[in-house]
Amino acid sequence: MSSNSTANNTCAPEDHLCIVLNHLQGVIIVPTLLLLGTLVTLLALCIMRFYPERKRTRVAAPQRYHSSSSHRHKQRNGHRRHLQGIDAPPGINPLEHEELPMSVQQVQQTAVPTLAAVPQVSTERQHGAFSQVTALPLSFSMKPDDSAGLYRGRMDNRDVILRLLKERANNSEKQHFLGFASFVSGLGPHPFLPELLGVVSVQSPLMMVVEELQHRDLLGYLWRCRQDNSSLESPCDMTEKRLFTMAGQVASALEYLHTQGCVHGNVGARSVLVGGDLTAKLWGLGSAYRRRTQAASPGEVEDKETRKWQPPEVLTRGGIIQSSDVWSFGLLLYEMVTLGDPPFAQISTTELLQHLQRGKHLKRPTGCSNSLYSIIRACCHWRPQQRLSMSELIRTLQEAERSASGRKVLTASEPLDIEKYMKEAGYGEAYNYAVL
Structure with a gap:
């Protein structure tokens, strides 16, 4: 009010220029300076906000790539923490004592x-x-x-x-x-x-x-069955009906392995385990694992001691296929009905291939029924495509089981002679085949 009254006193009422000049500092200059100061402050804040960020971005560019790599590494580690099984990817070493649960x-x-x-x-x-x-x-x-x-x-x-x-x-x-x-x-x-x-x-x-299966391997069980049962703590009576039952269980396991893309390649009484209730379970998977993990020439006979059980296509260095297991399964039936005799006992391993090339077959064992022997022959055709398929084999075994005798006990013609067995089976002097 004092400034207004002063201006009014020094300027005539109609002298507008005088009045404007008197109010110039308070009305125009000060607001203008305040506005300019505000703009300068905002500009400085913008420079501080954006220019250093660009500089940090350029400097940190390599670090951002490293951080992304780290993120991927953390993702991999997270995957490893949730990895099920011990078959880790090639970059993970399961021997580093990190927890990789089966x-x-x-x-x-x-x-x-x-x-x-x-x-x-x-x-x-x-x-x-x-x-x-x-x-x-x-x-x-x-x-x-x-x-x-x-x-x-x-x-x-x-x-x-x-x-x-x-x-x-x-x-x-x-x-x-x-x-x-x-x-x-x-x-x-x-x-x-x-x-x-x-x-x-x-x-x-x-x-x-x-x-653990109480009776362990089937071969040892068959050998015990050919002894005088009166001297055994747990007598075993192998009948043809029980033979078909146990053989059907092994065939079921074999068919399942084939659906999983696995050829067993080592079927025999030595590779079957027997439980306390006489359930038969197929094992001896070491050769299947070796074939999957080791580069080998097609049809390579891995264990010379098992040549008596190998089909012609393997003996001739051809490829091992699912029907190769069917051939060996026929020889397993022969082992079971003879209570543990080796197949082709009178033929040496070096003469076996020529013997088969001449069209020779396994001789019918004493006490072997027509139905059982026909299944053995159907499994052991020279040509793989002429052998029974796994589904046909299982169906045939089931039909034979229904009509087989459960009373007549199978017997062996002579007691076990381990040295004779080793020679006839082609093992030489090495106890060289595995269950586990």
């Missing part, structure tokens, strides 16, 4: 099992889960293994077999051991395959845990 699949219908595609149950075990562990006595049906040992134990109130990798095993043997465990796990469960109960893959010694 898992067992549900039965699948696809040809190739995919661990991530089905619900899985972790079977990673700790050493403290086992009790009453004792060494498993070696028998003729088990191959001595320098890298692993077999033990019997208890786990979760059931009898189990522990296959332990020895402490002195090298990295290659460790990789093979874990790879085989992963291979068995990947096949998935089946009622006529021994159950893989767990694995210790995080701490030494590494081990596989498999259910």
Whole structure:
């Protein structure tokens, strides 16, 4: 009010120029300076906000690539934490003592099992889960293994077999051991395959845990059946009906393996395990795993000691196929009906191929019925395409089981002579075939 009154006093009422000049500082200059100051402040803030960011962006560009790589690495680590099974990708070393739990699949219908595609149950075990562990006595049906040992134990109130990798095993043997465990796990469960109960893959010694079957291998069981049963603690009477029942169980397991893209390649009484209720379960998967993991020439006979059980296409260095298992299955039937005699006993392994090329067949054993012998012959055609398919074989076994006698006990013509058996089976002097 004082300034207004002063301006009014110094300027005439109609002198507008005088009045404007008197109010110039307060009305125009000060607001203008305030506006300019505001604009300068905003400009400075914008420069500080955006220009340093661009500079940091240029400097940090290589770091951003590293960060992205780190993010991918973290993603991989996250995948590893959720990895089911020990068959890790090639970049992961399962010997680094990181937790890679074993898992067992549900039965699948696809040809190739995919661990991530089905619900899985972790079977990673700790050493403290086992009790009453004792060494498993070696028998003729088990191959001595320098890298692993077999033990019997208890786990979760059931009898189990522990296959332990020895402490002195090298990295290659460790990789093979874990790879085989992963291979068995990947096949998935089946009622006529021994159950893989767990694995210790995080701490030494590494081990596989498999259910124990009371009577162990079928070959030893057949040999006990040919003895005087009165001297045995658990007498065994092998009838033709029981033979067809057990053979059907093995055939079911074999058909399942074929649906999983696995050719067994080692079918024989030595590779079948027998439970306390006389359930037969197919094992001896070592050769199948070796063929899957090792580059070998087609049809290579891996174990010379099993040549008597190999089909002509394998003996002639051809490829091993599903019908090769059918041939060997026919020889398994021969072993069962003879209570453990080797096939082609009178023919040496070096003469076997020529013997088969001349159109010779297995002779009909004493006490073998027409129906059983016809199945053996149908399995052992020279041409693979003429052999029974697995579905035909299972159906034929089921029909034969319904009509077979469950009373007449099979007998052997002579007692067991182990040295004679080894010579006739073509083993030489090596106890060189494996159940585990």
